[in-house]
Amino acid sequence: MDAYLTTERLVLRRFAADDVELLVELDSDPEVMRFLTGQPTPRSxxxxxxxxxxxxxxxxxxxxxxxxxxTRDGFVGWFGLQPTADPGTVDVGYRLLRTAWGKGYATEGTRALIAHAFNGLGVQRVVADTMAVNHRSRDVMRRSGLRFEKVYHEHFDDPLPGTEFGEVLYATDRTTWEAVRHG
Incomplete structure (x- = not known):
């Protein structure tokens, strides 16, 4: 299948109907799911x-x-650009196998998606969010060119540890991203 996007070390492609095993592998690690659901996602x-x-x-x-x-070694996770309620804004995110952590893939893939959102898709704003206590993801957001905007609180019926500290929103708009990139 054709690549959606290629970076120095990553190739991003569409998932296919037969990619269930890849997602099961990724979502079965409690550490990967720690700041998302706190538990593995059932296969069903x-x-x-x-x-x-x-x-x-x-x-x-x-x-x-x-x-x-x-990567050349195989599947390491996923990256995404998701639609939001604002047609000029997309949400960037990622989820990586624990074996891929600490190698710079998250920043590399996120930077590439932000550039693609502005240059290839013509969006005006890119946002990302995570739990306030998820410092590793917050670091990736900063290194990728997103800037902290706010802390906000949501109600969860079954909150994860750390939920009491809120969620954080990071974002950049086209003008800021271009100024920083070319500055």
Whole structure:
């Protein structure tokens, strides 16, 4: 399948209906899911909800979606540009296997997606969010060119440890991104 985006070390491609095992492997690690759901995603949920939702975005929002990330050694996780309620804004995110942590892939892939959002898709704003206590993801957001905007609090029926500190929003707009990039 053709690449959606290529960086120095990563190739991002669309997921296919037969990629269930990759998502099960990724979402089965409690550490990977620590700041997301706090527990592994059941295989049935990946088959019946997660993967169908990923495939649906490709059809409904051309150019956006969740893309499997591969290196020369194979699958390392996914990166995504998701639609938001504002058509000029996309949400950037990623999820990587623990074996891929600490190698710079998260920053490399996120930077490439931000550049693609502005240069290839013509969006005006890129946002990302995480739990305030997720310092590693916050570091990736900063290194990728996103800037802290705010802390906010959401209600969760079954909150994860650290939820009491809130969620954080990082973002950049086209003008700021271009100024920093060319400054």
């Amino acid at each position: 949920e990946i088959e019946d909800v997660v993967l169908p939702a990923i495939l649906k975005v490709y059809d409904e929002h051309p150019g956006l979606g969740t893309f499997k990330a591969e």
